[in-house]
Amino acid sequence: MEIQKQLKSHGAWIGKWTFILAATGSAVGLGNIWGFPYKAGTNGGGAFVLIYLGCILIIGLPIMISEIIIGRRAGNSPINAMKKIAIESNRSSIWQLVGWSGIFAGILILSFYSVIAGICLNYIFIAFTSNGLISSPDQFSSVISSPINLIAWHTIFIVLTALIVSAGVKDGIGRMVKILMPMLGFLMIFMVVYSMINGNFSQAMSFLFAPDFSNVTSDTLLQAMGQAFFSLSLGMGSIMAYGAYMPKNQNVVNSSFTVASLDTLIAILAGLAIFPIIFAFNLEPNSGPGLVFVSMLSAFNQMQFGQLIGPLFFILLSVAALSSSISLLEPGVAYLSEEGVLSRKSSAIIISIFIWILGLGSAFSFNIWSDFNLIGNKNFLDSMDFLANQILLPLGGMLIAIFVGWYMDKSLIKSEVGVTNSLLYRMWRFFVKFVAPLCVGYIFYRQFF
Ligand code: TRP
Numbered sequence: 544m545e546i547q548k549q550l551k552s553h554g555a556w557i558g559k560w561t562f563i564l565a566a567t568g569s570a571v572g573l574g575n576i577w578g579f580p581y582k583a584g585t586n587g588g589g590a591f592v593l594i595y596l597g598c599i600l601i602i603g604l605p606i607m608i609s610e611i612i613i614g615r616r617a618g619n620s621p622i623n624a625m626k627k628i629a630i631e632s633n634r635s636s637i638w639q640l641v642g643w644s645g646i647f648a649g650i651l652i653l654s655f656y657s658v659i660a661g662i663c664l665n666y667i668f669i670a671f672t673s674n675g676l677i678s679s680p681d682q683f684s685s686v687i688s689s690p691i692n693l694i695a696w697h698t699i700f701i702v703l704t705a706l707i708v709s710a711g712v713k714d715g716i717g718r719m720v721k722i723l724m725p726m727l728g729f730l731m732i733f734m735v736v737y738s739m740i741n742g743n744f745s746q747a748m749s750f751l752f753a754p755d756f757s758n759v760t761s762d763t764l765l766q767a768m769g770q771a772f773f774s775l776s777l778g779m780g781s782i783m784a785y786g787a788y789m790p791k792n793q794n795v796v797n798s799s800f801t802v803a804s805l806d807t808l809i810a811i812l813a814g815l816a817i818f819p820i821i822f823a824f825n826l827e828p829n830s831g832p833g834l835v836f837v838s839m840l841s842a843f844n845q846m847q848f849g850q851l852i853g854p855l856f857f858i859l860l861s862v863a864a865l866s867s868s869i870s871l872l873e874p875g876v877a878y879l880s881e882e883g884v885l886s887r888k889s890s891a892i893i894i895s896i897f898i899w900i901l902g903l904g905s906a907f908s909f910n911i912w913s914d915f916n917l918i919g920n921k922n923f924l925d926s927m928d929f930l931a932n933q934i935l936l937p938l939g940g941m942l943i944a945i946f947v948g949w950y951m952d953k954s955l956i957k958s959e960v961g962v963t964n965s966l967l968y969r970m971w972r973f974f975v976k977f978v979a980p981l982c983v984g985y986i987f988y989r990q991f992f
Contacts, residue, residue, distance in 0.1 A: 555788045561721075562789045563801055565866075568720035569781050570806040571727070572867030573659055574774040576860055577835045579810040580817045582770050584828040586763050589754035592814070594764060598771035599807055602982050605974035606777050606940045607799045609947040612959045614786025615795070620877035621645050621780030624787065625946070632952035641942045645779035646875045648935035650894065652779070653871040654901035655927045657704070660864035661696030661906075662686055662836060663857045668696075670854035676840060683836045687909035697902050700861075704868040705895040708876050709888040720866050727859040731809060734816035734856065737846060742819025750828060751814050761989035768986050769932035774806055778936030778943070781870040784877055795960055796967060832924075872898075901927075941983040948976035 556562045583591050617624035622642030629638040665686055670676040687693065707719075738744065772778045789798070817835060820842045821828050830837065843853035872894060879890035904912070908923040917926035947956065957963050 556790065559790065559793050559798075562785065562793060563798055564720040564724055565788075565870075566776075566782060566785050566798070566802045567805045568724055568863070568866030569776045569785060569870035570774060570802055570867070571724065571809045572863045573656060573860070574770070574867070575806065575810040576731075576813040576863065577659060577832070579770060579774065580814050581830075581832055581834040582766060583751065583814060584818075584821075584834055585831060586766060587755065587758050588750040588828070589752055590756045590759050591763055591767050592751050593754045594759070594767040595771055596807070598768045598982075599775065599803060601974060602768065602940070602979045603771045603775045603777055604799060604803050605971055605979050606944050607775055607782055607803060608795055608960075608971055609943050609975055610777065610780070610783040611786035611789065611795045611799060612947060612956055613943070613951070614783035615789050615791070616955055616959050618787050620787070620881050621783045621874045622878045623881060624783060628951060628955065629946075631955060632950060634950050638942075638946055638950070641939055641946070642780055642874070642878070644935055644939050645783075646878065648779040648931045648939065649781070649871045649874060650898050650901065651927045651931040651935070652773075653701075653704070653868055653898045655905040655924045656864065656868055656871065657700045657898065657902050658693060658697045658905040658909075658924070659832070660700045660861060660868065661693060661698075663861040663864060664699060665692065665696045666836070666857045667854055667861065670850075670857070675850050676843065676853045676857075682840055683833050686836075687833075690906055690910050693906040693909060694903060697906055698899065700864075700868070701895050701899050701902070703865060704872055705891045707865070707869050708872045709891040711887060719862070723859065723862045724866065727863050728805075728809070730852075730856060730859050731812040731816060733852075734842075735812050737842065738816050738819035741823065741842075741846070743822035744815075744819045746822040747815065747818035750818055750822070751811075761986070764986045765933050765990045768937055768983065769929075772936035772940055773932045774810060775803060776867070776870060778938070778940035779871075779931075780874040780939075783943075784874045785870065787877075796971070937983045937987070941980050944975045944979040944983075948972070948980070 556565065579595075583595075613624050613628055614621070617627045619627060620642070622639050622645075625642045626636045626639035629636050666676055666682075669682070669686075676682065738747070776782050786795075789795075813835075817838050818828060820826075820838050821834070824838070824841050826838055826841070828834075839856060840853070843849035843856070846852065872891065875894045876887060876890045879885050879894070880887040885893070905924040905927060908915070908925070912923055915922060917923050918929060921929055953963075960968060962968060
């Protein structure tokens with residue numbers, strides 16, 4: 544009864560595909576197209592890619608299944624979901640802290656995510672107003688050198704995110720992902736084919752897929768693991784929150800496989816679209832966050848109809864970013880509105896204001912604060928990225944795995960996954976109980992102790 548009531552207050556997805564599209568919309572975003580290629584580039588390529596894939600499979604996937612189980616069983620926002628399931632399992636309600644840490648991580652992530660997505664929006668604007676995007680090779684530097692400019696687009700992006708989340712899950716989120724996600728997929732395939740023909744494809748293949756483990760450090764492991772959590776939207780409650788809206792008759796495990804595969808596919812396609820061009824133009828693969836913004840421009844500059852395809856690419860990238868950013872805001876907003884203190888709309892506005900302010904630091908880190916380091920030798924944006932992706936997400940994910948593996952009542956799990964005697968179930972169980980927590984623990988241990 545209680546569950547029914549809560550579900551009603553947020554609305555539920557209609558049909559099986561809405562969950563898959565929304566979760567894929569959450570997973571596929573800047574992390575795949577902006578983050579994955581540049582992180583693979585700065586970490587030497589193949590070995591990073593391989594470790595990343597390993598993390599997706601043995602850590603990410605089991606945790607994704609766990610998040611959906613908790614979310615759907617509870618039908619609430621992550622904080623209340625953790626609390627409710629812990630109580631139903633006769634455990635301490637302190638487990639709700641996992642939900643709180645997730646909301647905190649979401650705020651940190653969205654603050655810089657929005658600045659980067661703002662750059663995409665700015666590129667679209669330039670494409671339609673000046674002489675086109677492609678005219679200047681220094682486009683990226685000129686975009687990031689002005690704080691006002693970055694802040695303006697950051698503002699627009701946050702407002703868009705807040706508007707969709709205020710409209711609610713069903714009307715706001717469900718509708719737009721249906722058309723735009725498939726479009727993004729097609730455009731990525733087109734870009735890969737273009738790069739295959741016009742770029743240095745063989746060098747890109749060996750860069751991405753011929754691993755050289757000699758330079759792998761504990762930092763590489765941590766970064767690859769952080770990227771896996773980030774890309775799959777795990778460890779902070781996005782997927783848990785979306786799981787709460789998943790129809791009861793939908794298969795959790797199959798859905799997780801689908802989402803994780805699509806996400807990984809898009810990241811690999813992004814790498815295969817970007818690196819052949821990087822090598823063909825003798826650009827540096829390890830140039831950092833500007834990689835996609837610089838290399839893609841070189842490609843659009845050269846290609847026929849580049850004036851058209853360029854803006855289209857950034858439009859789709861912005862949409863992918865938007866379908867991710869809403870899932871970063873949703874857990875916090877769902878919590879506040881569920882508690883009945885604030886309406887969905889006011890919750891969205893208040894949290895967004897916090898995020899906007901924090902985002903200023905990331906906008907400045909490209910210009911007036913470029914010499915200011917917050918954590919170690921990391922500027923403001925990199926520090927937010929580090930704190931969220933490499934600490935909070937893996938920590939949250941590890942706790943979720945431990946909770947589901949060791950503390951959650953088995954009968955509750957059973958009611959969500961159905962059969963519990965299949966090989967697949969036993970494998971999953973083994974992974975959440977032992978493999979995922981130990982791997983995260985090991986990587987933390989190597990890096991920090
Ligand atoms: N996965 C998204 C991307 O790759 C970003 C994202 C959405 C996210 N929700 C999240 C990252 C939750 C971490 C946690 O762009």
